[in-house]
Amino acid sequence: MFMPAENRGSAQYATIEATSEPPFDSLTAEQRLAWFTDAGIDFALVNPGSIGILAYHLGDHRREAMRLANDFLVDHIGAHTNRMSPVAVVDWSDLDQAIAELSRMRERGSRAFWLRAEPHNGQSPAHPDWDKVWSAANRSRHDRAASRWQHPGTVRRLG
Numbered sequence: 184m185f186m187p188a189e190n191r192g193s194a195q196y197a198t199i200e201a202t203s204e205p206p207f208d209s210l211t212a213e214q215r216l217a218w219f220t221d222a223g224i225d226f227a228l229v230n231p232g233s234i235g236i237l238a239y240h241l242g243d244h245r246r247e248a249m250r251l252a253n254d255f256l257v258d259h260i261g262a263h264t265n266r267m268s269p270v271a272v273v274d275w276s277d278l279d280q281a282i283a284e285l286s287r288m289r290e291r292g293s294r295a296f297w298l299r300a301e302p303h304n305g306q307s308p309a310h311p312d313w314d315k316v317w318s319a320a321n322r323s324r325h326d327r328a329a330s331r332w333q334h335p336g337t338v339r340r341l342g
Contacts, residue, residue: 212259212260212261212263212267213263215267216263216266216267219266225266226266226267226268227266227267227268228267228268228270228294228295229256229260229267229268229269229270230270230297231252231253231256231269231270231271231272231297234248234252234255235249235252235270235272235297238252238272238274239272239299245274245276246274246276246280249272249273249274249284250284252272253269253271253272253284253288253291253293256269256270257269257288257291257292257293260292264291264292264293264294268292268293268294268295269288269291269292269293270293270295270296270297271284271285271288271293271295271296271297272296272297273285273296273297273298275298275303275304275308276303276304278312278313278315278316279315281316282315282316282319285316285319285320285323286319286323289323289324294324296320
């Protein structure tokens with residue numbers, strides 16, 4: 184299991200057998216696209232799910248976990264980024280590396296990224312040091328999805 188020792192308190196829950204069948208089948212990208220067509224959905228953002236949320240809490244392993252989560256999404260969406268876009272998760276502790284990950288993910292078909300609506304390294308995303316992030320996002324035509332997780336299970340979308 185990829186989880187640093189300091190974050191293993193709830194790891195036991197990751198291996199508990201499900202007590203019921205999931206309400207929805209796990210669909211392939213092709214099955215999901217067929218469902219999109221039937222439902223009249225032209226395009227959808229595919230969120231990273233819980234690994235994207237958990238990755239923020241993995242300390243020194245955060246960047247690697249986020250890259251793996253991003254790769255997993257892109258690999259499963261495959262060549263269908265014209266109708267589905269992975270929402271990239273990015274480690275904001277080094278803005279130059281964050282820009283490199285945004286660029287890498289845009290090249291792989293991502294059109295959006297998560298940004299927790301809170302200070303990163305003691306700076307607001309509105310700080311002038313972040314201008315290079317917003318310039319890169321605008322150049323690559325990335326959309327932003329800002330979120331503030333207040334506690335597990337509660338997500339509030341901003342803006």
